[in-house]
Amino acid sequence: MVPEKTPIVSPFLPELRRYNDLVSDIFNSGWITNGGPLVQELEQRLALYLKVKNLVCVSSGTVALQLIYKALGLQGQAITTPFSFVATSSSLKWQGIEPVFCDIDNATFNLNPDILTFDQMNKAIVATHVYGNPAGTQGLEKFAEKNAVPLIFDAAHAFGVDYHGSSILSRGTASALSFHATKLFHCIEGGAVATNDDALADEVRALRNFGIKEGQLSKLIGINAKMSEFHAGMGLCVLDEISFILEKRQELWSLYREKLEGYVSFQKWSTSSQNNNSYAPVVFGSEELLFSVKLALEKRNIETKRYFWPSLDSWYPSESSELRVSEDIASRVLCLPLFPGLETKKVISITEQIKQSVEQHNG
Numbered sequence: 001m002v003p004e005k006t007p008i009v010s011p012f013l014p015e016l017r018r019y020n021d022l023v024s025d026i027f028n029s030g031w032i033t034n035g036g037p038l039v040q041e042l043e044q045r046l047a048l049y050l051k052v053k054n055l056v057c058v059s060s061g062t063v064a065l066q067l068i069y070k071a072l073g074l075q076g077q078a079i080t081t082p083f084s085f086v087a088t089s090s091s092l093k094w095q096g097i098e099p100v101f102c103d104i105d106n107a108t109f110n111l112n113p114d115i116l117t118f119d120q121m122n123k124a125i126v127a128t129h130v131y132g133n134p135a136g137t138q139g140l141e142k143f144a145e146k147n148a149v150p151l152i153f154d155a156a157h158a159f160g161v162d163y164h165g166s167s168i169l170s171r172g173t174a175s176a177l178s179f180h181a182t183k184l185f186h187c188i189e190g191g192a193v194a195t196n197d198d199a200l201a202d203e204v205r206a207l208r209n210f211g212i213k214e215g216q217l218s219k220l221i222g223i224n225a226k227m228s229e230f231h232a233g234m235g236l237c238v239l240d241e242i243s244f245i246l247e248k249r250q251e252l253w254s255l256y257r258e259k260l261e262g263y264v265s266f267q268k269w270s271t272s273s274q275n276n277n278s279y280a281p282v283v284f285g286s287e288e289l290l291f292s293v294k295l296a297l298e299k300r301n302i303e304t305k306r307y308f309w310p311s312l313d314s315w316y317p318s319e320s321s322e323l324r325v326s327e328d329i330a331s332r333v334l335c336l337p338l339f340p341g342l343e344t345k346k347v348i349s350i351t352e353q354i355k356q357s358v359e360q361h362n363g
């Protein structure tokens with residue numbers, strides 16, 4: 001008998017009663033979108049919780065990136081990482097900006113600040129905090145400052161991550177968050193721009209609403225990237241449960257690591273930060289071994305995901321230098337199931353299966 005499916009991720013759902021209460025409020029007020037009270041409340045609570053000066057909620061993480069590029073008037077090329085979700089690069093392409101890939105560090109999986117090179121066509125740096133791990137922030141800041149270009153973070157994985165005691169979202173020019181259903185914190189669909197720059201935040205607020213500023217249409221070419229009240233309501237319910245979500249993830253990912261020590265390798269996390277346990281990535285000795293583990297788990301109806309794979313340079317060939325580390329890590333990394341409802345005994349059985357496959361493979 002095939003066991004019940006274990007998905008890679010199962011979106012966190014709050015108590016229905018709590019969400020229904022908010023939906024009743026929305027029905028009673030009739031205010032269903034256009035910066036209603038729940039979006040305002042969510043923005044305030046998230047800014048406090050995430051310790052950022054400005055937090056602007058939008059309709060997705062991808063559009064959050066696009067609004068940042070647009071607000072900064074970026075054109076030309078941007079230095080970015082090939083080891084990320086496709087949206088990091090496709091959002092640039094969508095804005096007519098060419099991604100120029102630089103290789104990653106083989107321990108942190110983040111852009112390697114030591115090998116960055118700069119030319120006059122590069123107008124920005126777009127770095128991802130991979131699996132939430134702070135992206136070599138000090139090195140990138142120095143590089144961005146020296147070359148006088150903005151530093152933008154794809155912080156889709158970095159909800160609640162601190163770095164040197166303050167929010168990782170307070171670093172760089174601006175950060176984009178994703179609140180998609182599969183993320184640690186979610187609004188079903190949604191995202192946000194976080195920035196310390198008040199003027200930039202105002203620009204993003206106008207751009208998400210057709211370019212309308214203080215009730216007046218401005219010269220800005222905007223778009224509709226607003227979050228609805230129903231999405232904000234889900235976010236408020238999930239935020240109420242965030243301590244439970246974080247604790248549960250911490251417990252499960254620690255258990256994975258303890259059981260798999262010596263069988264796989266792990267991403268090296270920044271020593272100035274704590275893991276938010278947003279993903280469960282493990283790296284195998286070879287792609288061949290990854291395939292056999294993936295297959296063995298599939299036979300037991302356990303879903304895993306090659307994330308990120310492939311290295312983005314295979315989608316968007318560019319003049320980039322060699323990207324050997326990104327291609328190598330992308331070929332050997334596998335994300336395991338991780339979500340608050342996952343049972344401890346399931347984690348143990350997954351790790352036992354992996355150990356068995358590794359032992360068989362190593363003969």
Ligand SMILES: *Cc1c(COP(=O)(O)O)cnc(C)c1O
Nearest residue numbers: 060061062085087156178179180
């Ligand atoms: C999820 C994700 C995005 C896109 O966010 P959406 O809200 O789905 O648009 C962008 N970058 C990274 C690294 C992601 O994981």
